[in-house]
Amino acid sequence: MAKRIGKYTFSFDTAPGVAGSAAVVGKKEGEGPLGDRFDRIYTDTTMGEASWEKSESAMQREALIRALGKANVASSEVQAVIAGDLLNQCIGTTFGLREMNIPFAGVYGACSTMALSLLMGSIMVDSGAAETCVCATSSHFCSAERQFRYPLEYGGQRPPAAQWTVTGAGAAVLKNTAEKVKITHGIIGRIEDLGIKDANNMGAAMAPAAKSTIAGFLKDTNTAPTDYDMILTGDLGSVGSQLLCELLVKEENIDISPVHRDCGVMIYDAEGQDVNAGGSGCGCSGAVVCSYIMQRLREGSLNKVLFVGTGALMSPTSSRQGESVPGIAHGVVLMHD
Amino acid sequence: MAKRIGKYTFSFDTAPGVAGSAAVVGKKEGEGPLGDRFDRIYTDTTMGEASWEKSESAMQREALIRALGKANVASSEVQAVIAGDLLNQCIGTTFGLREMNIPFAGVYGACSTMALSLLMGSIMVDSGAAETCVCATSSHFCSAERQFRYPLEYGGQRPPAAQWTVTGAGAAVLKNTAEKVKITHGIIGRIEDLGIKDANNMGAAMAPAAKSTIAGFLKDTNTAPTDYDMILTGDLGSVGSQLLCELLVKEENIDISPVHRDCGVMIYDAEGQDVNAGGSGCGCSGAVVCSYIMQRLREGSLNKVLFVGTGALMSPTSSRQGESVPGIAHGVVLMHD
Numbered sequence: 305m306a307k308r309i310g311k312y313t314f315s316f317d318t319a320p321g322v323a324g325s326a327a328v329v330g331k332k333e334g335e336g337p338l339g340d341r342f343d344r345i346y347t348d349t350t351m352g353e354a355s356w357e358k359s360e361s362a363m364q365r366e367a368l369i370r371a372l373g374k375a376n377v378a379s380s381e382v383q384a385v386i387a388g389d390l391l392n393q394c395i396g397t398t399f400g401l402r403e404m405n406i407p408f409a410g411v412y413g414a415c416s417t418m419a420l421s422l423l424m425g426s427i428m429v430d431s432g433a434a435e436t437c438v439c440a441t442s443s444h445f446c447s448a449e450r451q452f453r454y455p456l457e458y459g460g461q462r463p464p465a466a467q468w469t470v471t472g473a474g475a476a477v478l479k480n481t482a483e484k485v486k487i488t489h490g491i492i493g494r495i496e497d498l499g500i501k502d503a504n505n506m507g508a509a510m511a512p513a514a515k516s517t518i519a520g521f522l523k524d525t526n527t528a529p530t531d532y533d534m535i536l537t538g539d540l541g542s543v544g545s546q547l548l549c550e551l552l553v554k555e556e557n558i559d560i561s562p563v564h565r566d567c568g569v570m571i572y573d574a575e576g577q578d579v580n581a582g583g584s585g586c587g588c589s590g591a592v593v594c595s596y597i598m599q600r601l602r603e604g605s606l607n608k609v610l611f612v613g614t615g616a617l618m619s620p621t622s623s624r625q626g627e628s629v630p631g632i633a634h635g636v637v638l639m640h641d
Numbered sequence: 642m643a644k645r646i647g648k649y650t651f652s653f654d655t656a657p658g659v660a661g662s663a664a665v666v667g668k669k670e671g672e673g674p675l676g677d678r679f680d681r682i683y684t685d686t687t688m689g690e691a692s693w694e695k696s697e698s699a700m701q702r703e704a705l706i707r708a709l710g711k712a713n714v715a716s717s718e719v720q721a722v723i724a725g726d727l728l729n730q731c732i733g734t735t736f737g738l739r740e741m742n743i744p745f746a747g748v749y750g751a752c753s754t755m756a757l758s759l760l761m762g763s764i765m766v767d768s769g770a771a772e773t774c775v776c777a778t779s780s781h782f783c784s785a786e787r788q789f790r791y792p793l794e795y796g797g798q799r800p801p802a803a804q805w806t807v808t809g810a811g812a813a814v815l816k817n818t819a820e821k822v823k824i825t826h827g828i829i830g831r832i833e834d835l836g837i838k839d840a841n842n843m844g845a846a847m848a849p850a851a852k853s854t855i856a857g858f859l860k861d862t863n864t865a866p867t868d869y870d871m872i873l874t875g876d877l878g879s880v881g882s883q884l885l886c887e888l889l890v891k892e893e894n895i896d897i898s899p900v901h902r903d904c905g906v907m908i909y910d911a912e913g914q915d916v917n918a919g920g921s922g923c924g925c926s927g928a929v930v931c932s933y934i935m936q937r938l939r940e941g942s943l944n945k946v947l948f949v950g951t952g953a954l955m956s957p958t959s960s961r962q963g964e965s966v967p968g969i970a971h972g973v974v975l976m977h978d
Binding site: 305306307308312314354355357358383384388390391392393394395398399401402404405406407408409410411412413414420423424427428430431432433434435451490491492493494495497617618619620621622625627630632634 | 642643644645649651691692694695720721725727728729730731732735736738739741742743744745746747748749750751757760761764765767768769770771772788827828829830831832834954955956957958959962964967969971
């Protein structure tokens with residue numbers, strides 16, 4: 305059973321376990337600082353498929369199959385996949401999972417999807433509605449770029465605050481058994497919109513939501529940033545990360561800077577990889593959390609991580625209609641057991 | 642706590658209650674056979690907004706606010722909204738809920754979204770992660786038509802198997818208390834794809850998924866169709882409904898025809914309203930379940946309904962790339978208490 309704590313947070317009496325996780329990425333991500341942490345690096349980012357959308361589906365399926373293998377769980381034992389992605393109608397996920405014959409619940413949280421799927425998956429395992437489930441997500445630079453911005457062939461210029469959509473996928477297997485990594489708390493985010501209209505500055509659009517979720521969580525649990533080995537956002541990039549830290553100090557008098565990291569900053573080499581403000585896309589926190597973070601939690605070099613996935617809930621249609629970009633941030637606490 | 646039953650189904654020890662529900666619809670739906678069941682009928686389907694997408698958002702917000710009013714729950718008491726819609730990146734939902742300041746978890750199940758949100762919401766209430774949550778969805782003929790098919794101004798011809806996207810929204814408030822309507826069971830659907838490529842024949846694309854969910858559920862629970870007052874699909878329309886009944890008899894030797902109804906067939910007058918095979922869209926089962934069905938369950942003229950929401954998990958992009966249309970169907974049992 306879960307217990308409500310404070311206004312927005314809940315904790316699990318018996319924490320669902322992470323039995324295994326896997327991440328697969330494209331060539332650029334494989335050349336980044338976390339390259340040796342991923343389960344597979346595709347040097348051909350078409351993955352041999354006929355379209356970028358199909359490539360993304362292939363990646364998500366591979367991450368899921370590898371996570372199942374590492375958790376030693378057969379696909380027939382999985383009682384639910386909780387997954388989603390950035391593409392219209394979540395087709396990256398649908399066509400990736402189509403042949404798997406596993407019950408599937410679709411979620412949409414833009415770049416916060418890894419956190420949202422872990423949140424919903426852990427609730428499902430906690431209730432007993434599923435004993436074993438998989439949380440998964442993906443993004444692909446080429447499918448996202450042409451859907452949200454410009455045709456790739458156009459070669460549009462990217463302003464400094466723009467983030468680079470990660471080509472990658474992550475999957476984690478949750479079980480109702482004791483595992484080396486467990487999910488102890490969750491917080492569902494509220495939509496925050498401060499009126500940012502620049503589709504090339506997603507970090508700034510999402511930072512207020514991250515602020516509200518982190519401040520709410522720390523208040524609800526009566527904890528301080530230093531009670532965590534890491535407060536991990538995904539994916540504010542460098543511009544949004546700085547804004548988040550400033551907002552938390554200014555409006556909440558909370559300094560997370562000693563323990564704050566951001567998946568979008570971690571996945572690329574800011575000096576050498578020409579990615580402007582860093583990585584973004586569902587696959588960014590998907591790949592970072594399901595590889596590096598889970599590995600360090602499993603070995604015990606990290607003990608307690610507050611992972612806050614951030615998403616920008618806009619579409620090209622809403623932007624063309626003059627709407628601003630609403631942000632959201634969902635959080636889970638991942639602990640070494 | 643939930644208990645697993647058979648291969649795909651789960652039941653709740655203490656069934657989450659439906660404390661209130663509401664449905665709002667457009668002019669055409671108001672003129673249909675269920676017209677006097679809806680909470681509000683908009684005669685101007687722009688709802689006074691500047692775009693069809695904003696109109697859809699206004700409808701979903703209104704359904705949610707009316708459901709809260711009928712459940713006598715303040716928005717500040719709601720610990721989660723589980724909602725989604727058909728629009729790219731679910732903007733109908735996002736911009737509808739933006740000002741509400743309620744924690745929000747997005748789901749994507751195409752036209753099965755009402756069933757998926759009831760499923761995830763009841764699991765959340767069951768676990769204790771939320772004591773009160775709202776499940777909601779919407780669709781709008783004009784925002785869906787121009788996104789999935791043709792510009793409205795083009796006046797494209799509609800083949801006989803085509804369905805008419807419902808302009809409507811539904812919302813239901815779930816609580817961890819005893820209410821006149823309760824959710825006792827759930828089943829998460831698997832993706833089924835028999836290779837249908839006609840985007841104007843969604844009923845046929847979704848019928849195999851409905852078959853698989855209904856047959857799985859009846860087998861898991863060791864029940865027969867006549868154990869239910871109604872097996873309600875949403876939304877196969879007339880073509881898909883006939884196919885579902887035929888498939889169940891032929892492949893599973895199950896005859897649901899005496900108790901089968903379909904939201905897409907019920908919402909319009911097949912003779913007089915020129916809607917070809919019937920209604921579709923998230924708002925179709927959203928509006929029918931959150932008005933007529935919940936009202937009859939509340940008063941006890943229906944006691945036990947297996948509601949199976951069906952969705953077509955395609956996008957215009959996947960169809961243009963030659964992909965077929967995968968279907969999915971999620972189920973919940975709604976009971977008078």
